[in-house]
Amino acid sequence: MTEQKQHIASAFDRDLEAIQAKIMKMGGLVEAAILDASQSLEARDEELAEKVRKGDAAIDELEEMINEDAARLIALRAPTASDLRVVLSVMKIAANLERIGDYAKNMAKRTGVLVQMSPIPGSHSSLRRMAREVERQLQDALDAYIRRDVALAEDVIQRDLEIDQMYNALFREFLTHMMEDPRNITACMHLHFIAKNNERMGDHATSIAEQVVYLVTGETPDEQRPKQDKTSTDLGVAPEGSYVENSKDA
Amino acid sequence: MYDSPKSETAVQHAIKIAANKVQVYYGDTHAIKDVDVRIEDKTVTAFIGPSGCGKSTFLRTLNRMNDTIDICRVEGEILLDGENIYDKRVDPVQLRAKVGMVFQKPNPFPKSIYDNIAYGPRIHGLAKTKADLDDIVEKSLRRGAIWNEVKDRLHAPGTGLSGGQQQRLCIARAVATEPEVLLMDEPCSALDPIATGQVEELIDELRESYSVVIVTHSMQQAARVSQKTAFFHLGNLVEFGETSQIFTNPKDPRTESYITGRIG
Numbered sequence: 354m355t356e357q358k359q360h361i362a363s364a365f366d367r368d369l370e371a372i373q374a375k376i377m378k379m380g381g382l383v384e385a386a387i388l389d390a391s392q393s394l395e396a397r398d399e400e401l402a403e404k405v406r407k408g409d410a411a412i413d414e415l416e417e418m419i420n421e422d423a424a425r426l427i428a429l430r431a432p433t434a435s436d437l438r439v440v441l442s443v444m445k446i447a448a449n450l451e452r453i454g455d456y457a458k459n460m461a462k463r464t465g466v467l468v469q470m471s472p473i474p475g476s477h478s479s480l481r482r483m484a485r486e487v488e489r490q491l492q493d494a495l496d497a498y499i500r501r502d503v504a505l506a507e508d509v510i511q512r513d514l515e516i517d518q519m520y521n522a523l524f525r526e527f528l529t530h531m532m533e534d535p536r537n538i539t540a541c542m543h544l545h546f547i548a549k550n551n552e553r554m555g556d557h558a559t560s561i562a563e564q565v566v567y568l569v570t571g572e573t574p575d576e577q578r579p580k581q582d583k584t585s586t587d588l589g590v591a592p593e594g595s596y597v598e599n600s601k602d603a
Numbered sequence: 604m605y606d607s608p609k610s611e612t613a614v615q616h617a618i619k620i621a622a623n624k625v626q627v628y629y630g631d632t633h634a635i636k637d638v639d640v641r642i643e644d645k646t647v648t649a650f651i652g653p654s655g656c657g658k659s660t661f662l663r664t665l666n667r668m669n670d671t672i673d674i675c676r677v678e679g680e681i682l683l684d685g686e687n688i689y690d691k692r693v694d695p696v697q698l699r700a701k702v703g704m705v706f707q708k709p710n711p712f713p714k715s716i717y718d719n720i721a722y723g724p725r726i727h728g729l730a731k732t733k734a735d736l737d738d739i740v741e742k743s744l745r746r747g748a749i750w751n752e753v754k755d756r757l758h759a760p761g762t763g764l765s766g767g768q769q770q771r772l773c774i775a776r777a778v779a780t781e782p783e784v785l786l787m788d789e790p791c792s793a794l795d796p797i798a799t800g801q802v803e804e805l806i807d808e809l810r811e812s813y814s815v816v817i818v819t820h821s822m823q824q825a826a827r828v829s830q831k832t833a834f835f836h837l838g839n840l841v842e843f844g845e846t847s848q849i850f851t852n853p854k855d856p857r858t859e860s861y862i863t864g865r866i867g
Contacts, residue, residue, distance in 0.1 A: 358865040365864065431823055433850045451692045571852030 363431050370421045372443050379415040380495040382408065384451045384488055386457035387554065391484030393461060394547065395477045397468045405461035412454035419447040438571065442564040449557040453491065456550040461545040470540045473530055483519045483551045490558040497565045506565035509558060510574065516555035517581035522586045523548040552582060616643040619784060619814040621667060625679035627660055634660050636838045647806060647815045649846065650831035651822060653861065654837040656754060656820045665816065667695045696854050700727050703777035706790040709769030711761030716753050716861035719761040719772055720744060723780040739779055747775025748805045768800020774805060785809060787817040803828050822862055826850050834858045
């Protein structure tokens with residue numbers, strides 16, 4: 354998008370900038386929450402987990418402020434065209450970020466339980482890689498937003514596939530652990546929810562990227578993006594721990 | 604399978620007015636450049652644009668109001684139901700009965716409310732008897748959404764009404780000759796928000812029977828009342844499309860600058 358001219362009412366420009374600055378601030382907090390939640394799990398750091406749980410209130414508060422600002426902007430300025438799309442996308446992105454924050458908080462809660470159990474070998478590094486990828490996706494989505502970069506946003510949308518694949522692999526891994534030793538079930542259930550949380554966070558990052566496409570082009574991208582989360586249609590694992598290949602493509 | 608809610612498509616109306624390559628000159632000034640536009644029947648079409656962009660000039664070409672200006676010259680063709688209104692055989696007075704007009708400032712005749720409405724039907728011979736004329740007056744005032752306010756004082760002067768009432772009286776007067784098209788040149792700019800709301804409500808009702816073309820400086824008004832919007836800039840028709848598209852996702856950067864209130 355070419356550089357927009359300024360509004361005749363300069364206060365309108367300031368309002369639009371202020372609301373977008375709040376989104377970036379919220380994005381920064383949420384990115385940190387993802388990394389901290391993942392770090393607290395890996396390092397079995399209860400204190401850090403507690404920090405993530407408490408930090409969620411600030412994220413929620415920012416969402417509320419953004420919604421109030423957006424409502425005021427709509428009422429007072431009656432935005433149209435790209436201005437309208439800025440306000441609409443800001444509201445949706447704030448909702449996406451708030452949900453990601455909730456998932457991070459939920460991960461941190463489960464960490465509190467998991468530190469009291471013996472670790473499941475190999476799971477932490479996979480979960481860390483997944484959280485890193487999710488955080489990178491979110492960062493790219495927010496960068497694309499602030500730079501109005503549709504190509505980067507499209508890239509984020511396409512890359513969600515990789516997170517889905519990571520989740521698939523973890524799903525099967527946890528299932529295997531649970532079958533091998535029922536004493537792993539509690540820990541693996543929690544770990545599975547953490548993996549699922551990561552997968553959902555990835556979806557919200559994708560949704561932010563879709564908002565970028567809408568903001569710039571005025572059109573929502575096609576739903577025809579690759580999806581690889583097959584676990585909801587998966588039958589489970591065969592007795593030997595081998596995988597049941599799912600013949601139906603998502 | 605569930606049907607996609609997007610599958611419902613917009614209703615397509617017949618073309619009422621087709622303008623082809625219209626040029627308007629005031630002396631040496633080229634005021635309207637190469638305008639092509641299709642105005643649909645039973646639709647409200649809004650013309651928007653900054654002052655001096657030619658939207659009122661173009662509106663006035665649609666019922667040959669520019670004929671009254673000596674130095675004004677119109678080229679190209681404007682077809683009303685397929686017939687060129689600038690053809691020599693067309694009588695401008697008859698044309699204006701078909702294509703009515705409402706102006707910016709309410710301009711009732713200095714006559715009674717009744718005579719304001721009855722004037723047009725009388726000169727066009729639309730009523731045979733007094734009862735016929737009474738009928739037309741009542742029907743028109745009802746269409747103008749002002750009947751209930753004036754029915755007890757039909758013989759009071761029209762100029763004694765409030766601004767909003769006067770404007771609705773003028774709309775009633777315009778519909779009294781059974782026009783097919785109603786042109787409105789900033790019909791609400793002299794009215795308060797309540798009178799504006801009433802006139803807008805009225806415009807929406809008129810859409811069922813007429814093709815309405817409205818020039819407005821209020822973009823919110825264009826967004827509220829119209830289905831189609833045309834954006835004029837420096838005598839050019841920059842963009843024409845569905846009102847919802849123009850206000851959410853205009854294609855031309857000049858339209859975008861104008862409707863978002865940026866210096867353009």
